[in-house]
Amino acid sequence: MSTLPKSTQVLVIGGGPAGSTAATLLAREGFDVTLVEKAVGPRYHIGESLLPSSMEVLELIGAKEKVDAYGFQRKDGAYLEWGSETWSFQFAQLNGKQKHSYQVRRADFDKLLLDHASSQGVKVFEGIEVRELSFNGTRPQSAIWSQTSGGNSSGELSFDFVIDASGRAGLMATRYLKNRRQNNIFQNVAVWGYWKGASKLTKGPEGAIGVGSIPEGWLWAIPLHDGTLSVGVVLHREAYKAQRSANLKEFYLNAIAECPLVAELLTQAELVSSVEAEQDYSYTAESFCGPGYFLVGDAACFLDPLLSTGVHLANFSAMLASASIASVLRNEVTEDQALSFYEKSYRQAYLRFLMMVSFLYDQKRGQKAYYQEAQDLTHNDYKADAANAAFVNIVSGMEDLTEVQDGIDNQVTEKISQRVAKNLSMDDVRENYDPEALDPQIMQAMEGTFSFSKDLSVEAAIDGFYVVTQPRLGLGRVQHKAEELLSSELVHS
């Protein structure tokens, strides 16, 4: 192992998609970045289905060609047997240039991104765990690290900024801020395994993720490039407890048998892995950043895997945090401005997905209601003849990306803020939905979920900053962009 430096401008803790992306972006801007990852790759991770928005970020970090060339399974959309309806959506209908994504074995994908970070100038150290942080007041200033494999060295590394990309472990949120809250509505358990010899899903777009609902939850089927099919079951914890028989495998196989979409794919297949389970994975930190630190990806929050948003939110928040730090280090904005921008833009993306997923969980509502909800959660006016356009734009992650790069409308628009506020107070649910049809437990749980986010008011949401990627990554001011556009219009008129 080469020796860790004693100091660095930016320390990134964790080498998953969030950490690698943030570190690469900052190194490409010329900053001195050190990344430490406690595992030695390739390390296993669940979460294989990517959204098209991740392709955009891969392009930004210069890794898209490597990912394209790797041979991952191409994903053109999704196919759902949800409630009493069957539907699919195609990424081909997106307006931008990203019209597909990939289904990836995360061990390979995460290693590729980490190696890429190294090739872009990040000082990457695998097998190094941050054990402790030291603070100057509330500002973290150094990390005590130790080696987890191949030796027992340890040391201290000081930094100007730290990006906590430690995933579910959430070093800052769980150990120091103690501000992680479980989302009551998604008290789910996921159980999964890998199959060989499964049939190909012939319904829906090429390489689609197949999603099938069962009375108490849902299943995923994700085809991977090594010929295996990743199959998982997600159930509410109470339903899981009630149904769990003698062993996990039996429970898993029973759940698959309940879902015709997935069961049919597996008629000739063989389970080739152990059966794994995770629970209590849906949570939010009450704040995502503070003096000298940013929580990115799962270290800040995790939703629920229904819309495969985890890697998107990891990449997206990494981009927001890097743009924020780059602008602070270049004295383009104050640290307070950057922190406020980051907090609001990441929280908005997270909340929008939270709302989308919680609406989808009510399987009785149906496509039309989901499309309407999506339209209400965007400031864009999608054409009525493409009723699902807003939905596809949101669930592909593209809506988040375009919004933060759109400097004319504020990054958090009034319309969406009002919508969020309305949902937070649950007025809409109370006014418009038949109380008989709405599970009181869901309603109670949603109130709990949103209660700590009430500060996301219309006034507070508008900051006047947006993400600039050219010629350098950073934060731009809406006013500047408006002036630029105005002067270019004057020149052309």
Ligand SMILES: Cc1cc2nc3c(=O)[nH]c(=O)nc-3n(C[C@H](O)[C@H](O)[C@H](O)COP(=O)(O)OP(=O)(O)OC[C@H]3O[C@@H](n4cnc5c(N)ncnc54)[C@H](O)[C@@H]3O)c2cc1C
């Ligand atoms: C059941 C389930 C299914 C999912 N399905 C999908 C899906 O289909 N699509 C999708 O996009 N997402 C999915 N996800 C979510 C996705 O896996 C995560 O959102 C994503 O991995 C987050 O990336 P990250 O970089 O924030 O964290 P991680 O990928 O978890 O990376 C964090 C890294 O930090 C390291 N680390 C932790 N502590 C320390 C420390 N103290 N010092 C040094 N290193 C440390 C860890 O070893 C780890 O490598 C799923 C999640 C679950 C639970």
